[in-house]
Amino acid sequence: MDVRTGLFYLFSLVLLFAAFRVITARNPVYAALFLVLTFFQAAGIWMLLKAEFLAISLVLVYVGAVMVLFLFVVMMLDIDVANLRAGFWKHFPLAASVGALIALEMAAVLMGGFRPAEEPRAFPGVATAAQAGLQFSNTKELGRLLYSEYIYPLEIAAVILVVAIVAAIALTLRTRKDTKHIDASEQVRVRARDRLQIVKVPPSRPTLAPDPATAAAAASGENKA
The missing domain is CATH 1.20.120.1200 (NADH-ubiquinone/plastoquinone oxidoreductase chain 6, subunit NuoJ)
Incomplete structure (x- = not known):
């Protein structure tokens, strides 16, 4: 080895x-x-x-x-780990079945892909690296293959990623009731009379009922005098 x-x-x-x-x-x-x-x-x-x-x-x-x-x-x-693991064994059979199915599919794909290395396929009008006598560049060949034969799957994947990004932003910026949203345009158009109102109240003082003990003490003092 x-x-x-x-x-x-x-x-x-x-x-x-x-x-x-x-x-x-x-x-x-x-x-x-x-x-x-x-x-x-x-x-x-x-x-x-x-x-x-x-x-x-x-x-x-x-x-x-x-x-x-x-x-x-x-x-x-x-993160509440205990809450996340609450239904682990409940969903374990379904998860194990899906995992086994994915493992079998990957094994079927990989077993069919173990073949001897072949020379990179030449594109129309383009000589291979061996024919041109140049050093082979897998990065160049990968880019050429992506943007020629797999251009449509690449564009579809890009559109799906853009839709996912927009959806994530839309879900994040949705209106919530527990937040206080402030509109900047309303703050600019605000006027003092809309925020402050002066109310004239006539001065008044409520008449308090006399305390019986205080009244009795005052009356006794006057009698002594």
Whole structure:
């Protein structure tokens, strides 16, 4: 077994362990950190497969941006883990069935994809890297394939992502009854007489009933005098 094969098995074992800990960790912060470790191992496997662009994209986009933001959100929110795990065993049979079905589908797809490496397919009017005597660039070939043969699926995915972003913003900015919304235009058009009203009240003082003890003491004092 050469070094490349040993690194592949090492990255794969760590990836499987980290992915298993993502769904079994009781602390959401630990689960997010294990997911970061999973992404790093997947990036290492892609580097072994000579897919440097995908590996760097995974590290920069998911680990460097998405997971950091996710960690901040998890740390800022007070997540009730006990409440989230209340119905775990109730929904476990359905979740296990769906997971097994997805695993079988992935196995069927992957088993059919393990074939000897072939030379990149040439596009009409474009010579392959081997024919041109140049070094092969998987990033260039990936971009050429995405924006030529898979341009319509790429555009559909972009539209779906835009719709998801707009929907998330609309759900976040919906009107809530527990917030005090202030309209800036109403503040600009405000007038003093609309906010302050002076009411003239005639001075008056209510007549208090005399205290019997005080009245008796005053009357006795006058009698002595």
